[in-house]
Amino acid sequence: MQKSLLMIPSKCTGCSQCELACSYAKEEAFNAAKSRIKIFDFPEKSRHVPYTCTQCAEAWCMKACPVDAISEDKKTGAKIVSAELCVGCKVCTIACPFGTINYQQDTGKVVKCDLCGGDPECVKICPTEAILYVNADATGDARMREWAAKSDEASDVTPN
Amino acid sequence: MNIKLKLYASLMRYLPDDVADRHTAVLNVPEGMTPAKLIEDRKLPKESCFLVLLNGVYLTPAERETRQIQEGDAVAIWPPIAGG
Amino acid sequence: MTYVIVGAGPAGVAAAETLAKTAKGSEIILVGGEPEPPYSRMAIPYVLTGSVGEDGTYLRKTENWYEDRNIRYIHGRAESLSTGDSALRLARGEEMKFEKLLISTGARPIKPPVPGLDLEGVHHCWTLEDVRNIKGLTGEGKDVILIGAGFIGSIILEALLESGSNLTVVEAEDRMVPRMMNQVAGNMIKAWCEKKGVTVLTSTRVAGVAQADGGRLEVDLGGNKKTVDLVVVAAGVKPNADFLEGSGIEVEDGILVDNHLKTSADNVYAAGDCAKGPDYSGGWSVHAIQPTAVEHGRIAALNMAGQVTPYKGSLQMNVLDTAGLISTSVGLFDGVEGGEEAEDLNEQRFKYIRLTFKGDYMIGALTLGRTDQVGVLRGLIHTPVSLGPWKQKLMADPAKFVEAYIDRTQVI
Amino acid sequence: MGWTQKILRVNLTKGTCESEPLNMQWANDYLGSRGLATKYFVEETDPKVDPLSPDNKMIFATGPLTGTASPTSGRWTVVCKGALTGAIACSNSGGFFGAEMKNAGWDMIIFEGKSAKPVYLTIENDQAELHDAGDLWGKSVWECESELLKRHGEEGRVASIGQAGESGCLYAAVVNDMDRAAGRSGVGTVMGSKNLKAVFSRGTVGVKVKDPMGFMKATGAAKKILAENAVTGEGLPTYGTQVLMNVINELGALPSHNAADVQFDGAAQIGGEAMHAKRETDGKANLVSNAACFGCPISCQRRSQMDPNHFTVKDREKYHIVSGGLEYEAAWALGAATGVSDLETLTFCNFICNEYGMDPITLGSTVAAAMELYKVGAITDKETGGVSLTFDSPQDLATICEMTGKGEGFGKEIAMGSKRLCEKYGRPELSMTVKGQEFPAYDPRGIQGMGLTYATSNRGACHLRSYTVASEVLGIPEKTDPHVTEGKAGLVKAFQDATALVDASGTCIFTTFALSMEDIAPQINAACEGDWSTERCMEVGERIWNMERVYNNAAGFTGADDTLPQRLLKDAAKTGPAEGLVNKLDEMLPEYYSLRGWSADGVPTSETLGRLGL
CATH class of the missing domain: 1.10.569.10 (Aldehyde Ferredoxin Oxidoreductase Protein, subunit A, domain 2)
Structure with missing residues (x-):
């Protein structure tokens, strides 16, 4: 059973530890600005929402990549960007309807969550268990997938 | 004899329904009651009874076992808390 | 079943792969018009800058990718099509029989009717071959004129600038990237380019190009003349559909298809830059962009394989990096009658967001100077996401579109 | 590492922004934030300076742990001579501004001089620029911050003063992230006196540490302790600091x-x-x-x-x-x-x-x-x-x-x-002041140690210089009797030194409800070059405390200022468990001086100064 990230906004305090862990794992420096996971603030609701790629089955980014730079990690299901192959054309950044693959101007490459090979740093560091790595069925990311399906350009698929 | 039991923070839910104010219950207890016995009788989670004051004076865990509560005394209890 | 796919760009390759998966055991023939393995034009500028080699543009990097999927990849150019006897004739005279055909021949650059564009030293920047030809003519101290500051011109611009050449861009319309940007954003991109040392001449037409001394070229800018080493023409593209003449297949500014991407002929489909497909924002359009090409390819292939798959239409969207200033445009960024719009402009910082709405939905967006989470704009518009109370919030603060998306699509 | 090793010096008189390398010898002796910024301050500023004159400097400082994954790494400080007190001032704030400033690549910003007209500073990584703030002057913190984020990018963070800082209210705060504040001693007044309205910061440089593996291990261990501790893991998140109101009232120490x-x-x-x-x-x-x-x-x-x-x-x-x-x-x-x-x-x-x-x-x-x-x-x-x-x-x-x-x-x-x-x-x-600053929410008649805390605090009366409430009321790290004076001198000194070190690290003093110096020192040690053993950390804390004292003495303060309002010393508590008690400062102060290695009138002896390398 593949696992996926489950975010529980009601538990998030907005402390940035996930962003710090992510940036250190990927950029070798504490640098929330370069984290693959981002916390969005909803001051009116007093909510913080950790947000990153759900590794959707549709994989808009992967399909849109013109140079085969995004591939699936068969073990985790993560869609992974090869920095070597990425030319920085940014097509994936507008193709992904979730906005979770982003261009980094200083490196000229796109970056996204790769689930850290199956041991996500954000999950390990979160002090409030607002980010979990659990069996995909249990994540309730069915809702995300539902939204993913809604963005599919094929509005209906009827097998013959 | 009548004593006051004051519960705060997460312990408030252990107050009886008919409280004198937000935190205080006036209880009729037998003579010779100790804070430890009170905690047991009221089914308060012992590990959450972190700060126990008898009339505003701190009782060590040992004193909670032995100190006898007198008529009109107030026992105030808090879970682990801090501030600053 | 024999499937022939003519044109080995992203649409053709996506179609071939989809067929390989869904129509197992069929014969799949992918015909590419250029001698190289299937490659992406999106990556062309990066070959010009040298940041990748030619193989960096290849659509698939795995060895034997096509063979392993029983996709036969052959080189050839379509010469004509006979729908009556289901035959495609190639330039070498070879005739290919098909049961289902997909036309994914893409587009080619236009040469505007300007005298002198046939001279040596005048190039497009469209194919790998073009890049090889241009490369030696750029660099420190070289003078280059780029004709056309549309989407493609602007992409090439960065590569030419990076080579160290003295660059002049000539655009006939009154702003840069006229079809992808509005006046505000177009002007900002122009100002940015000028800041980067590019001479940008908008509302200017090239009257002619003539040979000058030392193999250089003299470009007539309508009175004002400039001598350069290289002229790059990026004045638009048109579909590769000439070979369909006489086939009976209907072509306007693209091959007409229905909402299953089928052409006017029953067993012929079209996809990608050559097809005028359903436009999510209404009507029918040629959306010559990578994501549409891939979606076209996939959906056409499903329909060809008998999986009836209606297409809800492609959304126009572009992302552009003009000398480091990144811009995106999605959907109907000009807005529609009876709709609403919101803008957030900071000219000093080269930041701009414009959102357009109709009723409860976002229908278009422009951004300048933003790279994070821009995909959400597509999500909001294309899903589409009902905005509810966020409509008013976005009207007041358009930058909060990610929050709007999260709040409206997730339980928070 | 831990430090960015870069300081931004902003001369408001000249309108210049210049980068300079961090003095690593000082970093080694004073760690960062409160310690290191105060070192720079005392080296560069005349102790007799009028707090509101252009010659007073003001330093925004982060610590080596600021911006890292160390728990509570958002702390930053403002150091200057306090407008309210005329004493050394160091106000500490949380929120996100400090980490943003560090992430832009700066350990400190030293502001000197006075701008002829209102200005604000923007920092975007290594780019620092002063801008006209004429249109922001007169605006509130909320308005100013919103406007600057709009102008310079919502991703950034802002620290600013409101109308109080502009108009010379002597206890104006520097407020960041809308409602986090370097609140005490009038540091915002000093900022206003320099015609500096705000600082906008945006950083994407990243913060590095010396030994990443060791650092993640040490910070991970500290986080585990914080999570499992009932106070930091549950009490504070649920009820916040405000849970103390009833405790302190019940104790008869709520003035x-x-x-x-x-x-x-x-x-x-x-x-x-x-x-x-x-x-x-x-x-x-x-x-x-x-x-x-x-x-x-x-x-x-x-x-x-x-x-x-x-x-x-x-x-x-x-x-x-x-x-x-x-x-x-x-x-x-x-x-x-x-x-x-x-x-x-x-x-x-x-x-x-x-x-x-x-x-x-x-x-x-x-x-x-x-x-x-x-x-x-x-x-x-x-x-x-x-x-x-x-x-x-x-x-x-x-x-x-x-x-x-x-x-x-x-x-x-x-x-x-x-x-x-x-x-x-x-x-x-x-x-109700000491050295001109109002004392906070603990009555020294009911909590004796807090009397000594207020009286000896270098920035005027304050609970955040030695929070003996932790021991005298909450039993952290061990319970002492709030009504007795015995042992309080040692307690206050230990708390003062430890607090100075924690402040200097760039983390929050609240961690010390659960963490000891044995949990904090390894984090610093893994982040920074040099020896950051527990013992050395305590020594640095003591050095910082004495440095502040020396400055205050040079500024004109004496042992006579180490006192309390007469009400606390003369008027006995009227109710509650402390009824009949006054604060017995005179029983604690001489012992405190002696433990500090100071003379009977509160002056550090040359021997003490020598031992601490001052």
């Missing part, structure tokens, strides 16, 4: 009515539990949620929303937001000290403090002093311009707080702080 009393009848109505309770008016709780500062797993921040129909905010939509709610010290000062027991009014006044940029402790305490002056007739409606200043009145409190923020009418006099106010009206004994 009320300008410290005339040591208990407050309304305590239960303004404490942490009350913030959770549903209001009768609209069925909603004052508290909306807790929230975290940068990198903080404790998350003790209060987010509050007022009843929109409350008299203070009716039809004033800008106050209908969810914003920084009451912390214990603010609720005490605005509430218990003035006798006001209406939680909504206190929340409003707290909002006002954030909006206009004021220290709520000094504001509340000064209003309390004014109320006593009013009560005894030392001031009347004639002086106040018709504003009534009656103890226990929510209306009077709300009115005068807002007037003070705006610098209107009698608010201008409240803006002087209680020391100057009470002196002006001939009743200096009614000012």
